[in-house]
Amino acid sequence: PPSLSVRRLAYAYPDGTQALFGVDLTIGRGERVALLGPNGAGKTTLVMHLNGILTAGHGTVEVAGLPVGKDTLGEIRRRVGLVFQDPDDQLFMPTVREDVAFGPANLGVRGAELEHRVREALERVGLPDVADRPPHHLSFGQRRRVAVATVLAMRPEILVLDEPSSNLDPASRRELAEVLRSLDVTVLMVTHDLPYALELCERSLILSGGVIAADGPTREILADD
Numbered sequence: 001p002p003s004l005s006v007r008r009l010a011y012a013y014p015d016g017t018q019a020l021f022g023v024d025l026t027i028g029r030g031e032r033v034a035l036l037g038p039n040g041a042g043k044t045t046l047v048m049h050l051n052g053i054l055t056a057g058h059g060t061v062e063v064a065g066l067p068v069g070k071d072t073l074g075e076i077r078r079r080v081g082l083v084f085q086d087p088d089d090q091l092f093m094p095t096v097r098e099d100v101a102f103g104p105a106n107l108g109v110r111g112a113e114l115e116h117r118v119r120e121a122l123e124r125v126g127l128p129d130v131a132d133r134p135p136h137h138l139s140f141g142q143r144r145r146v147a148v149a150t151v152l153a154m155r156p157e158i159l160v161l162d163e164p165s166s167n168l169d170p171a172s173r174r175e176l177a178e179v180l181r182s183l184d185v186t187v188l189m190v191t192h193d194l195p196y197a198l199e200l201c202e203r204s205l206i207l208s209g210g211v212i213a214a215d216g217p218t219r220e221i222l223a224d225d
């Protein structure tokens with residue numbers, strides 16, 4: 001099955017605001033896709049359906065064939081790795097090691113396997129030597145990459161990033177781009193950064209007014225925009 005399959009997803013908030021009007025999309029394993037669209041388009045609402053923060057909508061969401069629903073939330077939250085816009089919302093332990101170990105430890109991973117997961121995740125984000133440091137001693141760009149590592153340590157099916165390039169200086173931006181390009185995991189990034197989308201994502205989706213208004217190669221999508 002594809003990493004992500006969304007079918008006729010519609011959602012209205014309790015106050016009646018209709019945020020999604022029948023979204024259909026499929027993301028294959030290993031694809032890197034940008035989710036673009038103006039403020040208020042429904043991007044956040046869609047992302048909240050991917051890991052079951054919201055489940056009240058009509059339609060279906062499946063992650064690697066598993067439907068998102070009340071009975072599957074534990075497994076879905078392992079499969080869908082959310083990287084928030086602010087890394088400081090994701091890093092709260094005294095050391096980087098403990099932050100990266102937190103997710104897999106919660107899943108019951110212990111001992112040498114846990115150590116291995118932490119080392120591997122930090123190597124993948126290009127920060128093999130920071131495990132013993134407190135997160136707040138790292139630069140903002142490094143903290144964002146550690147936040148990515150905390151999610152990779154769960155071995156997710158799909159990595160979902162909210163504005164990954166925001167507030168990064170040019171060097172940190174390049175370092176994160178290199179990391180994202182080197183991963184063999186499916187990636188969906190919500191972004192307003194069109195050059196970043198063009199650089200990293202073969203494919204882009206434009207969400208507008210709660211529907212997918214365009215879906216295709218990023219180069220073509222941006223040319224039409």
Ligand code: ADP
Nearest residue numbers: 013015017019038039040041042043044045046
């Ligand atoms: P985006 O992430 O693309 O900016 P959102 O998913 O945040 O879009 O919002 C989609 C629509 O839903 C907007 O009209 C927004 O005002 C509305 N909305 C978002 N959150 C809520 C909420 N908690 N209650 C009511 N309406 C909301």
Ligand code: ADP
Nearest residue numbers: 013015017039040041042043044045085162163
């Ligand atoms: P983003 O910039 O990440 O898309 P938004 O600015 O759309 O975020 O929303 C920020 C927060 O405000 C979210 O938690 C969203 O649910 C909430 N929100 C957005 N629009 C509304 C609304 N009309 N009523 C209530 N809450 C809203």
